[in-house]
Amino acid sequence: MLWRMKTALSELARRTAAPPISWLIATALARPKLISLAAGFTDDASLPARAVRDSMHEVLRSPKAGRAALQYGTTAGDPRLRELTAAWLRRLDRAPAARKEYAADRVLITGGSQQLLYLAAEALCDPGDIVLVEDPTYFVFLGIVQSRGLRARGVRMERDGLDLAHLKQVLDSLRRSGQLRRVKLLYLVSYFQNPTGITTSFAKKAAALKLLKQYERAAGHPLYLLEDAAYRELRFAGADEPSALAAPGFANRVLYAGTYSKPFATGLRVGFGVLPEPLLTAVTRIKGNHDFGTANLLQQTLARAIASGRYEKHLGELQKRYAHKAAVMRVALEKYFPKEVQWDDAHGGLYFWARLPRGVKTGVKSRLFRAALAADVLYVPGLLCYADDPARAKPDNEMRLSFGSASEANIREGIRRLGMVLKKFLPPV
Numbered sequence: 001m002l003w004r005m006k007t008a009l010s011e012l013a014r015r016t017a018a019p020p021i022s023w024l025i026a027t028a029l030a031r032p033k034l035i036s037l038a039a040g041f042t043d044d045a046s047l048p049a050r051a052v053r054d055s056m057h058e059v060l061r062s063p064k065a066g067r068a069a070l071q072y073g074t075t076a077g078d079p080r081l082r083e084l085t086a087a088w089l090r091r092l093d094r095a096p097a098a099r100k101e102y103a104a105d106r107v108l109i110t111g112g113s114q115q116l117l118y119l120a121a122e123a124l125c126d127p128g129d130i131v132l133v134e135d136p137t138y139f140v141f142l143g144i145v146q147s148r149g150l151r152a153r154g155v156r157m158e159r160d161g162l163d164l165a166h167l168k169q170v171l172d173s174l175r176r177s178g179q180l181r182r183v184k185l186l187y188l189v190s191y192f193q194n195p196t197g198i199t200t201s202f203a204k205k206a207a208a209l210k211l212l213k214q215y216e217r218a219a220g221h222p223l224y225l226l227e228d229a230a231y232r233e234l235r236f237a238g239a240d241e242p243s244a245l246a247a248p249g250f251a252n253r254v255l256y257a258g259t260y261s262k263p264f265a266t267g268l269r270v271g272f273g274v275l276p277e278p279l280l281t282a283v284t285r286i287k288g289n290h291d292f293g294t295a296n297l298l299q300q301t302l303a304r305a306i307a308s309g310r311y312e313k314h315l316g317e318l319q320k321r322y323a324h325k326a327a328v329m330r331v332a333l334e335k336y337f338p339k340e341v342q343w344d345d346a347h348g349g350l351y352f353w354a355r356l357p358r359g360v361k362t363g364v365k366s367r368l369f370r371a372a373l374a375a376d377v378l379y380v381p382g383l384l385c386y387a388d389d390p391a392r393a394k395p396d397n398e399m400r401l402s403f404g405s406a407s408e409a410n411i412r413e414g415i416r417r418l419g420m421v422l423k424k425f426l427p428p429v
């Protein structure tokens, strides 16, 4: 009898699809002449090598302190870094020192904010549960949703963020269909959203929390707002919006995910969460099983960088640099893109989001995408940023363009090449 070997992989492992971005990165690496406006990488030329070296040197200078940094730390993170992180958030949100929502003991240091997003999903959601996401949203979060067997519902966006009327519609329809009990959280990339660049106003975040609260009785449990503030510090125009933690009376429903990647050094892979109980305990325990703590040496290096003022100095320079790179992309878009393509100016973050006329497809299988590749320029197709939501078809006429990692010359040339390709695909007016 023939004996067939079965896979030993878990359901989760079998379900987990290859991240779409790995294909995009592999494509970029395989074509040396290709200009990638797809990568979400940060600006290479300004990475703070000296600030990190000096900070790490200070950590390791004395053998005693050096040995402490080379030992395991606690799962929750380096106490000094947790203090400094809490103080930074209080400053950004103009919150009084006494507010317990901003206490250092609510801060959990994680392996990038990506780990916090994963842990939050792991702590709150079982397979089949539903997360509400922006339409479109950060595609790596959609990877977590897919891998963990969760379902997603998209909520439309407006110029100032989430469309609250649509959020209500979605919640109502889930209630009607008896699925509200499966809803656990609303995931919001609230500052210079990846991919659209949109910032959700504080008023809207507070209103979304109020709305979620009204559905808790029907859901039978708390409904959380997971606020992903990965790009908050990368503002180069206008005033900062307070985080959802500042919404009076709702902080026990907010999970705030922040990072030191984008504003300082992506390679350190240090991020953080601010969490209410009982989530803080649950997430810390699960993190303990993952890694029992983010790299201590890197946390202490970061704490030195912040305490010495190097972090803020670097951030100031970085904001100017991204303002410049965004301006380079804006000028190129004005010059080279056909007028039928719509896009909004960037005030922070790393992205422009371009909307083509309906019917002009941008997906990886589209003729336009292949023509762009042939012209040696890569973008992120908008399609990848939409959740599998049975309530609507995914738009397929958008693209994300990043000014993060490409040089100024490559931004100009990349947009010029893409503009040439677009002109061939847009119907004449």
Ligand SMILES: Cc1ncc(COP(=O)(O)O)c(C=O)c1O
Pocket: 040, 111, 112, 113, 114, 115, 138, 189, 194, 228, 230, 258, 259, 260, 261, 262, 266, 269, 270, 271
């Ligand atoms: C919206 C968003 N959230 C979270 C992350 C994760 O970043 P990190 O893990 O480096 O903090 C990214 C990275 O690109 C992102 O774009």
